Amino acid sequence: MSSITCPYCFARLARERIGFRCAGSSGRGPGCAPRLDERLAAYTGSAASASLPPYFDPPPAVRRLGRGTPRRAACPECGQDTARRVCPECHNPLPGAYCETPGKIVALVGAKNSGKSTYIAVLLHELSHRIGAELGTALVACDDRTIERYKRDFHRPLFGDRRLLPATASAVTTPRDPLVYLLTRTRRRRLRQQDMSLTLVLFDTAGEDLRSRDVTDLHLRYLAAADAIIFLVDPLELKSGGGDPDGEPINIIARVTELLHVGRDLPHGRRLPVPAAVALTKIDALPLDGALQRNRTATAALDLNDREAVHEQVRALLYDWQAGELDRYLSHEYAEYGLFGVSALGGVPREGAVGTGGIRPYRVEDPLLWLLHQFGMLDGVR
Ligand SMILES: Nc1nc2c(ncn2[C@@H]2O[C@H](COP(=O)(O)OP(=O)(O)O)[C@@H](O)[C@H]2O)c(=O)[nH]1
Ligand SMILES: [Mg+2]
Ligand SMILES: [Zn+2]
Ligand SMILES: [Zn+2]
Numbered sequence: 001m002s003s004i005t006c007p008y009c010f011a012r013l014a015r016e017r018i019g020f021r022c023a024g025s026s027g028r029g030p031g032c033a034p035r036l037d038e039r040l041a042a043y044t045g046s047a048a049s050a051s052l053p054p055y056f057d058p059p060p061a062v063r064r065l066g067r068g069t070p071r072r073a074a075c076p077e078c079g080q081d082t083a084r085r086v087c088p089e090c091h092n093p094l095p096g097a098y099c100e101t102p103g104k105i106v107a108l109v110g111a112k113n114s115g116k117s118t119y120i121a122v123l124l125h126e127l128s129h130r131i132g133a134e135l136g137t138a139l140v141a142c143d144d145r146t147i148e149r150y151k152r153d154f155h156r157p158l159f160g161d162r163r164l165l166p167a168t169a170s171a172v173t174t175p176r177d178p179l180v181y182l183l184t185r186t187r188r189r190r191l192r193q194q195d196m197s198l199t200l201v202l203f204d205t206a207g208e209d210l211r212s213r214d215v216t217d218l219h220l221r222y223l224a225a226a227d228a229i230i231f232l233v234d235p236l237e238l239k240s241g242g243g244d245p246d247g248e249p250i251n252i253i254a255r256v257t258e259l260l261h262v263g264r265d266l267p268h269g270r271r272l273p274v275p276a277a278v279a280l281t282k283i284d285a286l287p288l289d290g291a292l293q294r295n296r297t298a299t300a301a302l303d304l305n306d307r308e309a310v311h312e313q314v315r316a317l318l319y320d321w322q323a324g325e326l327d328r329y330l331s332h333e334y335a336e337y338g339l340f341g342v343s344a345l346g347g348v349p350r351e352g353a354v355g356t357g358g359i360r361p362y363r364v365e366d367p368l369l370w371l372l373h374q375f376g377m378l379d380g381v382r
Contacts, residue, residue, distance in 0.1 A: 004102040007142065007180050007199045009043065009090035010221035016058060018094060022075040023082040024053035032078045040091040044177045049145050055091050071096065093143045097182055103197030104375050105225055106368075109256050110232030111247045112206035115281035115344060117165040119232060120179070120202050121154035122344035122361045123368070127183065131365045135185065135300050135378070142180040142199075150179060162354040176218070178203045183368070185377050196377045198228075198368070207252035208244070210259065223256060224263040228275045228371050231256070235280040235341075239321045250326050253278070257333050271335040275374045277367035278330060279340035280314060284347050284362065292341045296363060302373040304380045307338070310366070314339035338370045 003014050025031030032053045041050035056076055072083045085094045110116045126132075127139045141147045157163045179202040187194050201222065210219060223229075233249040245251060260274055283292060291309035318327050318339070330337040346360030372378035 004094070004099065005105065005225050006087040006089060006092065006094065007098065007105060007201050008087060008092035008177065009218070010105075010225040011087065011089040013087065013089070015099070017088050018099065019055055019057050019086045019088040019091075020073045020075070020082050021055050021084040021086045021091075021093070022053035022078060023080055023084060025078075030078050031080050032075060037091050039089075043090040043092065044145070055086055057088065092177075095140070095142050095182065097140065097184065097195075097197070098142060098199065101184070101195050101197050103182055103184075103199035104227035104371075105199045105201055106228045106230065106371060107222060107226035108200075108202050108230045108232065109207050109210070109252065110281075111234065111237065111249060111252050112208055113167070114207075114232045114234045114237070114249075116206075116232055117154065117204055118158070118344045119281060119342070119364065120204065121150075121158045121165065122359065123364050124150060124179075124181065125155065125159065126361055126364055127368075134298050135369075135372075137183055137185045140182045140184070142182060145177065146179045146181065158354070159359065162358075164349055164352050164354070176203075176216075178222075185372065187377065196375070198371065198375070198377070201226075206247075207256065208246050210252070210255055211246060215259065220259060220262060223259040226260065226274060228374070229256070229260065229277070230367050230371075231276065231278045232281050233278060234282060235286060235317070235321075236282065238280070238318070238323050238326075250323070250329065253326070254329065272333055273335050275371060276330060276334045276337040277340055277370055278326075278337060279342045279367050280317070281342055281344065283341040284343040284345065286317075286341075288341075292363075296366065299381070301379045301381045302369050304382050307366075307370060307380075310341060310363075311339045314341055336374060338367070340366045340370075342366060 003012050005012055022032045024034065034051045034053055036047060037050045037052050037055060041047045044050060054077060059073055072081050074081055085096065085099055087094055108116065132139055154165065157165055181200040183198040183200060184195055187196060203222065205219065231253055238249055260272055290313050291306060292313050296306060297303060315327050318324055342364045343362040344364055345354060346362045347355035347357045349355055369378060373380050
Protein backbone atom coordinates (compact mmCIF):
# COMPACT_ATOMS: atom_id res chain seq x y z
CA MET A 1 0.00 0.00 0.00
CA SER A 2 1.44 3.33 -0.96
CA SER A 3 -0.72 5.57 1.16
CA ILE A 4 -2.00 5.53 4.71
CA THR A 5 -4.77 7.35 6.56
CA CYS A 6 -3.75 9.55 9.48
CA PRO A 7 -5.71 8.27 12.52
CA TYR A 8 -5.93 11.84 13.90
CA CYS A 9 -7.02 14.04 10.98
CA PHE A 10 -7.92 11.21 8.54
CA ALA A 11 -6.00 12.74 5.65
CA ARG A 12 -4.91 10.19 3.03
CA LEU A 13 -1.14 10.42 2.93
CA ALA A 14 1.21 9.18 0.25
CA ARG A 15 3.99 7.52 2.24
CA GLU A 16 6.70 9.78 0.85
CA ARG A 17 4.90 12.78 2.37
CA ILE A 18 5.19 11.57 5.97
CA GLY A 19 7.19 14.14 7.91
CA PHE A 20 9.45 14.05 10.97
CA ARG A 21 9.89 15.68 14.31
CA CYS A 22 13.31 16.51 15.67
CA ALA A 23 14.25 14.23 18.56
CA GLY A 24 15.10 17.32 20.58
CA SER A 25 17.83 17.66 23.11
CA SER A 26 18.20 15.46 26.14
CA GLY A 27 19.76 17.69 28.73
CA ARG A 28 22.86 19.42 27.43
CA GLY A 29 23.39 17.47 24.20
CA PRO A 30 22.70 18.77 20.72
CA GLY A 31 19.17 19.00 19.39
CA CYS A 32 16.51 21.63 18.91
CA ALA A 33 14.65 23.21 21.80
CA PRO A 34 10.88 22.82 22.08
CA ARG A 35 8.72 25.54 20.53
CA LEU A 36 5.04 25.97 19.83
CA ASP A 37 3.80 23.75 17.01
CA GLU A 38 0.89 25.80 15.73
CA ARG A 39 -0.57 23.08 13.53
CA LEU A 40 -0.68 20.65 16.42
CA ALA A 41 -2.09 23.31 18.76
CA ALA A 42 -4.83 24.04 16.23
CA TYR A 43 -5.65 20.35 16.07
CA THR A 44 -5.78 19.69 19.83
CA GLY A 45 -7.32 23.07 20.60
CA SER A 46 -4.68 23.68 23.26
CA ALA A 47 -1.19 25.11 23.23
CA ALA A 48 -0.29 23.30 26.44
CA SER A 49 0.79 20.02 24.89
CA ALA A 50 2.05 21.47 21.61
CA SER A 51 5.43 22.76 22.73
CA LEU A 52 7.78 20.32 20.99
CA PRO A 53 10.97 20.15 18.94
CA PRO A 54 10.27 21.28 15.39
CA TYR A 55 8.50 19.44 12.60
CA PHE A 56 10.23 19.10 9.25
CA ASP A 57 9.18 17.77 5.85
CA PRO A 58 10.88 14.66 4.47
CA PRO A 59 14.10 15.40 2.57
CA PRO A 60 13.36 16.39 -1.06
CA ALA A 61 15.26 13.36 -2.38
CA VAL A 62 12.71 11.09 -0.68
CA ARG A 63 9.81 12.86 -2.32
CA ARG A 64 11.47 12.75 -5.72
CA LEU A 65 12.16 9.03 -5.52
CA GLY A 66 8.63 8.34 -4.32
CA ARG A 67 9.72 5.06 -2.73
CA GLY A 68 8.04 5.71 0.55
CA THR A 69 9.31 7.37 3.65
CA PRO A 70 12.57 6.36 5.27
CA ARG A 71 12.39 5.39 8.94
CA ARG A 72 14.84 8.08 9.95
CA ALA A 73 15.97 11.46 8.75
CA ALA A 74 18.41 14.13 9.91
CA CYS A 75 16.91 17.33 11.31
CA PRO A 76 17.86 20.17 8.95
CA GLU A 77 18.36 22.53 11.91
CA CYS A 78 20.49 20.54 14.32
CA GLY A 79 21.64 17.63 12.15
CA GLN A 80 20.51 14.99 14.66
CA ASP A 81 18.89 11.81 13.41
CA THR A 82 15.26 11.23 14.36
CA ALA A 83 12.85 8.32 13.94
CA ARG A 84 9.76 10.27 15.06
CA ARG A 85 7.43 10.29 12.08
CA VAL A 86 4.63 12.83 11.95
CA CYS A 87 1.53 13.58 9.88
CA PRO A 88 2.35 16.52 7.57
CA GLU A 89 -1.23 17.82 7.86
CA CYS A 90 -2.00 17.82 11.59
CA HIS A 91 1.51 17.17 13.02
CA ASN A 92 0.37 14.26 15.21
CA PRO A 93 2.80 11.36 15.56
CA LEU A 94 2.52 8.39 13.24
CA PRO A 95 4.23 5.58 15.15
CA GLY A 96 6.50 3.24 13.22
CA ALA A 97 4.15 0.32 13.83
CA TYR A 98 1.29 2.30 12.27
CA CYS A 99 3.32 3.30 9.21
CA GLU A 100 4.37 -0.31 8.62
CA THR A 101 0.99 -1.97 9.24
CA PRO A 102 -1.70 0.69 9.15
CA GLY A 103 -4.61 -0.79 11.04
CA LYS A 104 -8.26 -0.85 10.15
CA ILE A 105 -9.81 2.21 11.80
CA VAL A 106 -12.47 1.32 14.37
CA ALA A 107 -14.85 4.11 15.41
CA LEU A 108 -17.01 4.11 18.55
CA VAL A 109 -20.29 6.01 18.88
CA GLY A 110 -23.07 6.20 21.45
CA ALA A 111 -25.67 8.58 22.85
CA LYS A 112 -25.00 10.62 25.97
CA ASN A 113 -25.12 8.33 29.00
CA SER A 114 -24.94 5.17 26.90
CA GLY A 115 -21.82 4.18 28.82
CA LYS A 116 -19.10 5.24 26.37
CA SER A 117 -16.57 6.64 28.82
CA THR A 118 -16.95 3.71 31.19
CA TYR A 119 -16.69 1.23 28.33
CA ILE A 120 -13.56 2.91 26.95
CA ALA A 121 -11.94 2.89 30.40
CA VAL A 122 -12.69 -0.76 31.05
CA LEU A 123 -12.09 -2.09 27.54
CA LEU A 124 -8.62 -0.54 27.35
CA HIS A 125 -7.80 -1.86 30.81
CA GLU A 126 -8.95 -5.35 29.87
CA LEU A 127 -7.11 -5.27 26.55
CA SER A 128 -3.86 -4.38 28.21
CA HIS A 129 -4.27 -7.09 30.85
CA ARG A 130 -6.45 -10.18 30.70
CA ILE A 131 -7.74 -10.17 27.11
CA GLY A 132 -4.44 -9.14 25.61
CA ALA A 133 -2.76 -12.15 27.17
CA GLU A 134 -5.58 -14.44 26.09
CA LEU A 135 -5.64 -13.31 22.47
CA GLY A 136 -1.94 -12.65 22.04
CA THR A 137 -2.58 -9.01 21.17
CA ALA A 138 -0.53 -5.96 22.06
CA LEU A 139 -2.18 -2.62 22.78
CA VAL A 140 -0.04 0.46 22.21
CA ALA A 141 -1.05 4.10 22.67
CA CYS A 142 -0.07 6.10 19.60
CA ASP A 143 0.87 9.36 21.34
CA ASP A 144 1.78 10.73 24.76
CA ARG A 145 -1.46 12.69 25.19
CA THR A 146 -3.40 9.44 24.83
CA ILE A 147 -1.35 7.87 27.63
CA GLU A 148 -1.72 10.87 29.93
CA ARG A 149 -5.42 11.37 29.32
CA TYR A 150 -6.24 7.72 29.71
CA LYS A 151 -4.51 7.70 33.09
CA ARG A 152 -5.95 10.97 34.32
CA ASP A 153 -9.51 10.93 32.95
CA PHE A 154 -10.31 7.21 32.75
CA HIS A 155 -8.03 4.91 34.69
CA ARG A 156 -7.37 6.84 37.89
CA PRO A 157 -10.96 7.86 38.71
CA LEU A 158 -12.51 4.49 37.88
CA PHE A 159 -9.87 1.94 38.92
CA GLY A 160 -8.04 4.09 41.49
CA ASP A 161 -10.80 6.03 43.23
CA ARG A 162 -13.66 3.68 42.26
CA ARG A 163 -15.70 6.70 41.23
CA LEU A 164 -17.99 6.83 38.19
CA LEU A 165 -16.63 8.98 35.41
CA PRO A 166 -18.08 12.48 35.21
CA ALA A 167 -20.50 12.98 32.34
CA THR A 168 -18.74 14.17 29.22
CA ALA A 169 -18.99 17.94 29.46
CA SER A 170 -19.65 20.20 26.51
CA ALA A 171 -17.26 20.14 23.59
CA VAL A 172 -15.86 23.49 24.72
CA THR A 173 -14.11 22.18 27.81
CA THR A 174 -13.26 18.62 26.81
CA PRO A 175 -10.35 17.78 24.57
CA ARG A 176 -11.47 17.47 20.99
CA ASP A 177 -8.78 15.05 19.96
CA PRO A 178 -9.23 11.28 20.23
CA LEU A 179 -7.45 8.58 22.17
CA VAL A 180 -5.64 6.51 19.54
CA TYR A 181 -4.44 2.95 20.08
CA LEU A 182 -3.00 0.26 17.90
CA LEU A 183 -4.19 -3.26 18.71
CA THR A 184 -1.76 -5.61 17.00
CA ARG A 185 -1.88 -9.35 16.62
CA THR A 186 0.83 -11.52 15.13
CA ARG A 187 -0.40 -14.44 13.08
CA ARG A 188 1.70 -17.32 11.93
CA ARG A 189 0.74 -18.26 8.42
CA ARG A 190 2.66 -21.33 7.35
CA LEU A 191 6.24 -20.27 7.92
CA ARG A 192 5.68 -16.55 7.83
CA GLN A 193 4.73 -14.21 10.60
CA GLN A 194 2.34 -11.44 9.83
CA ASP A 195 1.40 -8.48 12.02
CA MET A 196 -2.09 -7.12 11.64
CA SER A 197 -3.65 -4.22 13.47
CA LEU A 198 -6.84 -2.50 14.42
CA THR A 199 -6.56 1.21 15.12
CA LEU A 200 -8.96 2.21 17.87
CA VAL A 201 -9.83 5.87 17.45
CA LEU A 202 -11.91 6.93 20.42
CA PHE A 203 -13.55 10.34 20.53
CA ASP A 204 -15.51 10.78 23.74
CA THR A 205 -18.24 12.65 21.87
CA ALA A 206 -21.93 12.07 22.45
CA GLY A 207 -23.87 10.86 19.43
CA GLU A 208 -26.21 13.82 19.93
CA ASP A 209 -23.35 16.05 18.80
CA LEU A 210 -23.30 14.30 15.44
CA ARG A 211 -26.47 16.00 14.19
CA SER A 212 -25.81 16.98 10.64
CA ARG A 213 -26.26 20.66 11.39
CA ASP A 214 -23.41 20.78 13.87
CA VAL A 215 -21.22 17.83 13.08
CA THR A 216 -17.63 19.00 12.89
CA ASP A 217 -15.44 18.52 9.89
CA LEU A 218 -13.17 16.27 11.92
CA HIS A 219 -16.00 13.94 12.91
CA LEU A 220 -17.21 13.82 9.37
CA ARG A 221 -13.80 12.69 8.18
CA TYR A 222 -13.58 10.28 11.12
CA LEU A 223 -16.71 8.44 10.07
CA ALA A 224 -15.87 8.62 6.37
CA ALA A 225 -12.52 6.95 7.13
CA ALA A 226 -13.85 4.31 9.55
CA ASP A 227 -13.38 0.69 8.47
CA ALA A 228 -15.63 -0.59 11.27
CA ILE A 229 -17.95 0.89 13.85
CA ILE A 230 -19.07 0.03 17.35
CA PHE A 231 -22.41 1.52 18.45
CA LEU A 232 -23.14 1.56 22.17
CA VAL A 233 -26.81 1.51 23.17
CA ASP A 234 -28.25 1.81 26.67
CA PRO A 235 -30.91 -0.93 26.86
CA LEU A 236 -32.90 1.02 29.44
CA GLU A 237 -33.17 3.91 26.99
CA LEU A 238 -34.28 1.51 24.28
CA LYS A 239 -36.88 -0.12 26.50
CA SER A 240 -38.44 3.09 27.72
CA GLY A 241 -38.41 4.93 24.37
CA GLY A 242 -39.53 8.57 24.38
CA GLY A 243 -37.23 11.27 25.68
CA ASP A 244 -35.08 13.44 23.47
CA PRO A 245 -35.59 12.23 19.88
CA ASP A 246 -32.05 13.37 18.99
CA GLY A 247 -30.71 10.97 21.60
CA GLU A 248 -32.76 7.96 20.63
CA PRO A 249 -30.53 5.05 19.66
CA ILE A 250 -32.14 4.45 16.29
CA ASN A 251 -31.86 8.11 15.35
CA ILE A 252 -28.22 8.27 16.31
CA ILE A 253 -27.45 5.09 14.40
CA ALA A 254 -29.32 6.38 11.34
CA ARG A 255 -27.50 9.70 11.45
CA VAL A 256 -24.09 8.06 11.79
CA THR A 257 -24.96 5.60 9.04
CA GLU A 258 -25.60 8.55 6.72
CA LEU A 259 -22.22 10.00 7.65
CA LEU A 260 -20.55 6.64 6.99
CA HIS A 261 -21.85 6.88 3.42
CA VAL A 262 -20.07 10.19 2.85
CA GLY A 263 -17.18 9.77 0.45
CA ARG A 264 -17.87 6.09 -0.16
CA ASP A 265 -19.98 6.51 -3.23
CA LEU A 266 -21.74 3.14 -3.06
CA PRO A 267 -24.02 2.13 -5.92
CA HIS A 268 -27.65 2.72 -5.03
CA GLY A 269 -29.09 0.02 -2.81
CA ARG A 270 -25.70 -1.46 -1.92
CA ARG A 271 -25.25 -2.08 1.78
CA LEU A 272 -22.34 -0.50 3.67
CA PRO A 273 -19.23 -2.71 3.66
CA VAL A 274 -18.36 -1.41 7.14
CA PRO A 275 -18.94 -4.07 9.82
CA ALA A 276 -21.18 -2.64 12.56
CA ALA A 277 -21.12 -4.02 16.10
CA VAL A 278 -24.16 -2.85 18.05
CA ALA A 279 -23.72 -3.47 21.77
CA LEU A 280 -26.28 -3.12 24.54
CA THR A 281 -24.34 -1.73 27.51
CA LYS A 282 -25.08 -2.16 31.24
CA ILE A 283 -26.56 -5.64 30.73
CA ASP A 284 -25.82 -6.34 34.39
CA ALA A 285 -28.97 -4.30 35.01
CA LEU A 286 -31.16 -6.72 33.01
CA PRO A 287 -32.52 -10.05 34.19
CA LEU A 288 -30.71 -12.44 31.87
CA ASP A 289 -30.56 -16.08 30.98
CA GLY A 290 -29.17 -18.06 28.07
CA ALA A 291 -25.96 -17.27 26.22
CA LEU A 292 -25.66 -13.72 27.56
CA GLN A 293 -25.42 -15.05 31.07
CA ARG A 294 -22.61 -17.49 30.32
CA ASN A 295 -19.02 -16.40 30.36
CA ARG A 296 -17.11 -16.58 27.16
CA THR A 297 -14.60 -19.43 27.16
CA ALA A 298 -11.07 -18.11 27.23
CA THR A 299 -9.50 -18.97 23.88
CA ALA A 300 -7.62 -17.09 21.20
CA ALA A 301 -10.47 -17.57 18.75
CA LEU A 302 -14.03 -16.44 18.12
CA ASP A 303 -16.55 -19.05 19.30
CA LEU A 304 -19.03 -18.95 16.40
CA ASN A 305 -21.75 -20.88 18.22
CA ASP A 306 -21.62 -18.48 21.13
CA ARG A 307 -21.59 -15.53 18.70
CA GLU A 308 -24.77 -16.73 17.00
CA ALA A 309 -26.51 -17.45 20.28
CA VAL A 310 -25.76 -13.98 21.67
CA HIS A 311 -26.76 -12.27 18.42
CA GLU A 312 -30.10 -14.09 18.38
CA GLN A 313 -30.73 -13.42 22.04
CA VAL A 314 -30.13 -9.68 21.70
CA ARG A 315 -32.28 -9.66 18.56
CA ALA A 316 -35.12 -11.27 20.48
CA LEU A 317 -34.74 -8.64 23.22
CA LEU A 318 -35.02 -5.86 20.65
CA TYR A 319 -38.27 -7.33 19.33
CA ASP A 320 -39.56 -7.76 22.91
CA TRP A 321 -38.91 -4.08 23.51
CA GLN A 322 -40.70 -2.98 20.34
CA ALA A 323 -37.30 -2.02 18.94
CA GLY A 324 -37.27 -4.57 16.13
CA GLU A 325 -37.07 -1.62 13.77
CA LEU A 326 -33.43 -1.22 14.82
CA ASP A 327 -32.62 -4.77 13.74
CA ARG A 328 -34.43 -4.34 10.44
CA TYR A 329 -32.65 -1.06 9.80
CA LEU A 330 -29.23 -2.61 10.45
CA SER A 331 -29.84 -5.60 8.20
CA HIS A 332 -30.99 -3.24 5.47
CA GLU A 333 -28.02 -0.86 5.73
CA TYR A 334 -25.03 -3.03 6.66
CA ALA A 335 -23.54 -5.99 4.82
CA GLU A 336 -22.33 -7.30 8.20
CA TYR A 337 -23.67 -6.41 11.61
CA GLY A 338 -23.50 -8.13 14.95
CA LEU A 339 -25.59 -7.62 18.10
CA PHE A 340 -23.87 -7.79 21.48
CA GLY A 341 -24.50 -7.39 25.18
CA VAL A 342 -21.75 -5.99 27.39
CA SER A 343 -21.27 -4.75 30.92
CA ALA A 344 -18.24 -2.62 31.73
CA LEU A 345 -18.88 -2.47 35.47
CA GLY A 346 -20.50 -5.88 35.96
CA GLY A 347 -22.88 -4.47 38.56
CA VAL A 348 -25.16 -1.55 39.23
CA PRO A 349 -23.23 1.45 40.62
CA ARG A 350 -24.25 3.17 43.88
CA GLU A 351 -24.22 6.91 44.47
CA GLY A 352 -21.53 7.83 42.03
CA ALA A 353 -19.26 4.95 42.97
CA VAL A 354 -18.54 1.47 41.71
CA GLY A 355 -20.74 -1.17 43.42
CA THR A 356 -19.44 -3.17 46.38
CA GLY A 357 -18.41 -6.11 44.20
CA GLY A 358 -15.83 -3.97 42.41
CA ILE A 359 -15.40 -3.74 38.64
CA ARG A 360 -16.26 -7.06 37.04
CA PRO A 361 -16.31 -6.50 33.29
CA TYR A 362 -18.46 -8.85 31.36
CA ARG A 363 -18.18 -9.62 27.64
CA VAL A 364 -16.71 -6.18 26.92
CA GLU A 365 -14.30 -7.71 24.41
CA ASP A 366 -16.94 -9.47 22.32
CA PRO A 367 -17.40 -6.70 19.71
CA LEU A 368 -13.64 -6.50 19.19
CA LEU A 369 -13.26 -10.27 18.84
CA TRP A 370 -15.93 -10.23 16.18
CA LEU A 371 -14.25 -7.34 14.35
CA LEU A 372 -10.86 -9.09 14.51
CA HIS A 373 -12.57 -12.12 12.98
CA GLN A 374 -14.26 -9.98 10.30
CA PHE A 375 -10.85 -8.68 9.23
CA GLY A 376 -9.21 -12.10 9.14
CA MET A 377 -7.12 -11.45 12.25
CA LEU A 378 -8.74 -14.10 14.45
CA ASP A 379 -9.97 -17.60 13.61
CA GLY A 380 -13.54 -18.72 14.23
CA VAL A 381 -14.19 -22.10 15.83
CA ARG A 382 -17.32 -24.22 16.41
N1 LIG B 1 -25.30 -0.89 35.58
C1 LIG B 1 -24.34 -0.33 34.84
N2 LIG B 1 -24.32 1.01 34.69
C2 LIG B 1 -23.35 1.56 33.94
C3 LIG B 1 -22.36 0.77 33.29
N3 LIG B 1 -21.55 1.61 32.60
C4 LIG B 1 -22.02 2.86 32.80
N4 LIG B 1 -23.11 2.84 33.63
C5 LIG B 1 -23.92 3.98 34.09
O1 LIG B 1 -24.16 4.86 33.03
C6 LIG B 1 -23.75 6.17 33.36
C7 LIG B 1 -23.18 6.83 32.14
O2 LIG B 1 -21.98 6.21 31.78
P1 LIG B 1 -20.86 6.99 30.97
O3 LIG B 1 -19.77 6.02 30.70
O4 LIG B 1 -20.49 8.24 31.66
O5 LIG B 1 -21.66 7.33 29.63
P2 LIG B 1 -21.30 8.32 28.42
O6 LIG B 1 -22.07 9.58 28.64
O7 LIG B 1 -21.78 7.60 27.20
O8 LIG B 1 -19.82 8.53 28.40
C8 LIG B 1 -22.74 5.98 34.49
O9 LIG B 1 -22.74 7.07 35.35
C9 LIG B 1 -23.25 4.75 35.19
O10 LIG B 1 -24.21 5.12 36.14
C10 LIG B 1 -22.41 -0.66 33.46
O11 LIG B 1 -21.60 -1.43 32.94
N5 LIG B 1 -23.43 -1.14 34.24
MG1 LIG C 1 -18.68 10.23 28.58
ZN1 LIG D 1 -3.03 13.97 10.47
ZN1 LIG E 1 16.60 19.51 15.41
